[in-house]
Amino acid sequence: MSKKVAFYTLGCKLNFSETSTIARSFTGEGFKRVDFSEHADIYVINTCSVTENADKRFKTIVKQAQNTNPEAFVAAVGCYAQLKPEELAAVDGVDLVLGATEKFKITDYLNDLTKNDRGEVHSCEIEDADFYVGSYAIGERTRAFLKVQDGCDYKCTYCTIPLARGISRSDTLENVLKNAAEISAQGIKEIVLTGVNIGDYGKGEFGNKRHEHTFLDLVKALDRVEGIHRLRISSIEPNLLKNETIDFVSQSNSFVPHFHIPLQSGSDHILKLMRRRYLSNLYVDRVNRIKQTMPHACIGVDVIVGFPGETDEHFLETYHFLNELDISYLHVFTYSERDNTVAAEMENVVPKSVRSKRSKMLRGLSAKKRRAFYETQIGTKRTVLFEGENKSGYIHGFTENYIKVKYPWNPELINTLHEVELTEIDEDGLVRIQFLPAKILV
Missing domain, CATH: 2.40.50 (OB fold (Dihydrolipoamide Acetyltransferase, E2P))
Known part of the structure; x- marks a missing residue:
């Protein structure tokens, strides 16, 4: 009888796409995939470390697996597993911890599935994560997340992603198109492009060698894939969202008028402390360009509240900036300290109660913005x-x-x-x- 495997994914669309690829490697070895709530022989948890919450949730999910089957083999993979492998290995019930490069070879590490007293760790130095593994995930049969890029060369002061995923590197255009065609053949109507920093597509095809294609080349080539009715750009840095891309999307067969553009702060002072690669005026310029070419476009915004040094004045600057901007909704993140980041050592720490209050204010603004955007679309x-x-x-x-x-x-x-x-x-x-x-x- 075939062994059963179940998966749980924390975090972003990129993690979901990679879980699907890892799951396909199991089914290729004869395992049967079941839901995480069901009795399985192996439970694989794909971890995230972007927020404090994801760290805490990991222990809860391990307990959930153990309650379903105390004898099951539990493996942790993903970003948190790369950043803090020993910490995860020490969690009661965890048997195997795999880092950034090892997770795609997980079946090679499964020998007899005997429970370990302490989790066994296989975690590379992040400098070794210089090769690319393509992946895609299909959810609810209607849309798929297609990974086109991994890693990041940016040095934002709050972010652990470069430590967890390594340098920026991209899939070959040929492989992205092959994956898109495979998705299309399964009757999926929408593809969401995902990665860590997808506007950086074209960097480091293998081992940081220059790539022959740009993000615009990628978008143009995907627009010609037969059978895909919708293509969505998940999240793209404002400094990498070029006029040519906006203009192409506005005339495209398949790309939809929806952009998600991280802002993080509307205060230039805070943007500099964060080491972001743009200031607020560039962000305004990107929003205006989209709205000029596609007045009905939806624009989502990532914003972080409570960054060290963010005074009430800086926060209000962000609030008013967003209130006046023609955007459609916000994803609000409350700043949380991450080990081995520059921001964790910064002074003028914002009290957690203040962070929470600011987060609530921006969530309220998001609801107002979404409603206002929806109202403009009634009757269309x-x-x-x-x-x-x-x-x-x-x-x-x-x-x-x-x-x-x-x-x-x-x-x-x-x-x-x-x-x-x-x-x-x-x-x-x-x-x-x-x-x-x-x-x-x-």
Whole structure:
């Protein structure tokens, strides 16, 4: 009887895409994949270290696996496993810890699956993480996360990602297109491009050798892949989002008018302390360029509150900057100290209660921004891709410009694209729709 394996992923879309690749290596060896809540012989936890929360959640997830099967073999992989392998190995129940390069060869490390008294660690020096492993994940049968790049050469003072993932390196254009074609062949309608710093695509194809393609080349080539109806750029640094890319997306067959652009702070003083590679005026310029070419575009923003040295004045500068900017929603992160970062040693630490209050204010602003953006779209005609879950008698979907819609549950709509009119915002903040006659697209 084949052994069973289950996976749990913490963190970003990139982690989800890599979990899927690791899972395929297990099924290739004859393992049967089951849900994490089910009885399995091996539990693999793909970890994240971006926030304090992810560290704490790891122990809870290990306990969950042990409660389901106390005899199961538990392996930890991913960013936290690379940064603090010994710490994870010491967690009760963990048998194996694999770092950045080892995680893709996990089946090579599984011998007899006997529980260990202490986790066995195989973790490279991060300088050795200089090769590239392509991957993609398919979720809910409607969209896939396609990894095109890994690692980062930036030295932001708060970030551990370069320590966890190594130098910036990219997949070959040929391999990205091959993966995109494989996704398309499975009937997936939408691909989300993911990576650590995807605008840096073209750096270090293998071992930091210069690449022959740029991010714009990648976007143009993917736009020609047959069978993919939607392509979405997940997150791109403002200094790497060029006019040519914005202009191409505005005329594209498949790329949707949705950008997620990290800001982190609206105060130039704080941006300098963070060692970001732009100032607020460049960010304004990027938002204006998008809105000039695509007035209906959705723009999401990452922002960090409570960075060391952020005074009330600096925070209000960020708040007013975002309030006046034509953006659609925020992802708000409360700053948390990470070991081995410059920011962890900085003075003028912001009290946690103040960080929490600022986070709450920006979350409120995000809700207001999203509502205002949705209101501008009522009465317009959009295309919706429906997802696969029945949520309280409704099916949900997203328009090309990332408006979340609802419609009474109908399983025949799953993974189909329809042209609709956005009619009103419901009390839960989602948008109700009306189908346009004979406008079923695919």
